[in-house]
Amino acid sequence: MAVKVYGKPQAVCPQRVMHCLVEKGVPFEFVLVDIDAMEHKRPEYMEKHPFGQVPFIADGDFELFESRAIVRYFAAKYADRGPNLLGRTAEERAKVEQWLDVEAISYSPCAFTIVFNLFLLPIRGLPGNKGEAVAAMEKLDKVLEVYEKQLSRTKYLAGDEFTLADLTHIPVTRYIVEHCGLAYLLDDKPHAKAWWEDVSRRPAWKKVMSFVASGASFYAP
Numbered sequence: 001m002a003v004k005v006y007g008k009p010q011a012v013c014p015q016r017v018m019h020c021l022v023e024k025g026v027p028f029e030f031v032l033v034d035i036d037a038m039e040h041k042r043p044e045y046m047e048k049h050p051f052g053q054v055p056f057i058a059d060g061d062f063e064l065f066e067s068r069a070i071v072r073y074f075a076a077k078y079a080d081r082g083p084n085l086l087g088r089t090a091e092e093r094a095k096v097e098q099w100l101d102v103e104a105i106s107y108s109p110c111a112f113t114i115v116f117n118l119f120l121l122p123i124r125g126l127p128g129n130k131g132e133a134v135a136a137m138e139k140l141d142k143v144l145e146v147y148e149k150q151l152s153r154t155k156y157l158a159g160d161e162f163t164l165a166d167l168t169h170i171p172v173t174r175y176i177v178e179h180c181g182l183a184y185l186l187d188d189k190p191h192a193k194a195w196w197e198d199v200s201r202r203p204a205w206k207k208v209m210s211f212v213a214s215g216a217s218f219y220a221p
């Protein structure tokens with residue numbers, strides 16, 4: 001039975017899950033949840049995800065929500081497939097977890113504020129709060145300075161191999177770079193810029209983008 005991923009394919013968090021599955025060569029079915037129509041707040045969906053967010057996954061009888069928990073689960077379940085996304089030693093795994101926390105706590109809150117105000121609201125014909133966006137951009141720039149320092153030492157955030165630490169950043173960073181016109185935030189950070197160019201060109205990520213653009217419901221490696 002194929003994994004089922006519930007959500008909106010254009011949304012950041014479902015894309016994070018799809019990317020992990022594609023890296024691992026795992027087929028899945030994508031079940032559309034129309035968040036614009038507030039389907040994620042309907043009682044039948046909230047039986048699956050009590051916080052009314054996306055994504056939610058069903059792997060046979062096993063159900064799980066929260067995208068970072070989901071990618072950890074699939075990376076562990078399919079550790080023998082594709083790239084090692086969790087680290088090979090206790091120390092490497094700790095570094096991966098460290099940067100997963102940084103992404104969740106320091107990076108994504110700034111990034112989401114920017115995307116919400118500069119992209120999501122405007123495409124709905126609503127004004128974004130530019131003051132909030134600018135403040136978030138300033139905070140994100142400080143975070144990226146830390147990334148630049150780290151990436152001057154290692155090819156990827158948690159070491160010299162691509163892991164979940166990098167994967168979790170890709171969807172929201174794409175919106176920052178491609179839809180908010182903020183690629184210049186990386187111009188004075190050559191190591192962070194090289195990292196972004198590397199991770200955003202991964203074949204698995206390109207397959208995710210093609211899948212999203214196709215409107216397909218089933219992915220098979």
